Amino acid sequence: MNVQKQAAWIGMDLGGTNIKFGLVLANGTIHLQKKLDSEIPFGYKYVFDKIAGYTRELIHAAGSDFVVKGFGIGVPGLIDIKNQMLVEASNFPGWKNVKIGYELEKRLDFKVSVDNDANLAALGEYKFGAGRGVTEMLMVTLGSGVGSGLILNGAIYHGSRSAAGEFGHTIIQKDGPLCACGRRGCVEAFVGKYGIQRRIKELLVDYPRSILREIEPHNITPEDIYNAAVKGDKTALLLFQEVGESLGVGLGNVANLLNLERVVIGGGISNAGELIFKPARETLAQIAFKTNFETITLVPAHLGENAGLVGSACLAMQISEKF
Numbered sequence: 001m002n003v004q005k006q007a008a009w010i011g012m013d014l015g016g017t018n019i020k021f022g023l024v025l026a027n028g029t030i031h032l033q034k035k036l037d038s039e040i041p042f043g044y045k046y047v048f049d050k051i052a053g054y055t056r057e058l059i060h061a062a063g064s065d066f067v068v069k070g071f072g073i074g075v076p077g078l079i080d081i082k083n084q085m086l087v088e089a090s091n092f093p094g095w096k097n098v099k100i101g102y103e104l105e106k107r108l109d110f111k112v113s114v115d116n117d118a119n120l121a122a123l124g125e126y127k128f129g130a131g132r133g134v135t136e137m138l139m140v141t142l143g144s145g146v147g148s149g150l151i152l153n154g155a156i157y158h159g160s161r162s163a164a165g166e167f168g169h170t171i172i173q174k175d176g177p178l179c180a181c182g183r184r185g186c187v188e189a190f191v192g193k194y195g196i197q198r199r200i201k202e203l204l205v206d207y208p209r210s211i212l213r214e215i216e217p218h219n220i221t222p223e224d225i226y227n228a229a230v231k232g233d234k235t236a237l238l239l240f241q242e243v244g245e246s247l248g249v250g251l252g253n254v255a256n257l258l259n260l261e262r263v264v265i266g267g268g269i270s271n272a273g274e275l276i277f278k279p280a281r282e283t284l285a286q287i288a289f290k291t292n293f294e295t296i297t298l299v300p301a302h303l304g305e306n307a308g309l310v311g312s313a314c315l316a317m318q319i320s321e322k323f
């Protein structure tokens with residue numbers, strides 16, 4: 001019997017701590033997913049040799065059922081798209097001007113496509129997640145940092161030197177709280193994990209009866225605040241109200257600039273759901289012009305922590321379609 005082989009693309013999310021990868025089919029489903037330590041401090045030659053080994057194992061495991069048509073990889077740093085090169089990444093010490101595409105193609109028999117991980121998470125949600133059906137979209141990932149990727153006219157928007165899409169570092173309060181980037185008043189300084197931890201400490205001074213007082217202030221996590229909010233803790237509810245409002249200010253500005261159709265919100269902090277989304281929408285309504293507000297919908301992400309992996313494979317799919 002002649003069995004038809006299914007087309008598949010390798011998607012890889014290379015993070016500072018883990019490598020997540022797997023085979024992604026044309027309908028966006030993931031097969032043979034794996035998660036391993038990335039071991040970035042050992043240097044790029046070591047890591048790429050290891051990746052090449054994993055890839056060969058993956059293809060072997062896929063056996064005769066699949067035909068692998070391409071390889072896409074996302075990296076959390078500034079990528080020179082034209083040269084498929086990682087310029088620099090704060091979580092990748094010593095990795096400067098690394099030609100990821102060239103280095104991996106040297107080791108593998110595939111065309112390798114590289115982009116920034118947040119851009120690829122946006123591409124994944126756009127193709128197979130919460131962004132389906134629109135062409136103008138922003139994806140925002142609320143975690144320790146605030147990552148974002150912009151889809152305009154159905155494609156990742158890179159800007160002139162691949163540095164576009166930094167929603168987390170747009171400033172919503174001049175001379176506001178310090179951000180990890182060294183500037184003040186960025187969206188991330190209000191809605192990222194560290195911004196939230198800073199603000200809850202301030203609020204607890206004014207609200208001594210909060211149940212969050214039972215936790216050492218330095219150890220309070222966004223999850224603790226969510227658990228307190230669910231129990232009706234006023235301080236925790238106020239915190240999420242403020243986070244949503246700050247997010248709404250930033251998104252209102254973006255809506256007025258770009259007349260987006262959709263904002264997809266992911267990352268651990270977005271698990272607070274409507275506690276953040278509702279005030280964000282209300283603030284957006286105040287800031288965005290009527291048409292811009294009417295056009296935009298703010299929705300939770302669908303692909304969870306696999307958005308980057310799926311998006312990497314989507315990039316490879318797009319490239320393989322061109323040949």
Ligand SMILES: [Zn+2]
Nearest residue numbers: 169179181186
């Ligand atoms: Zn910043």
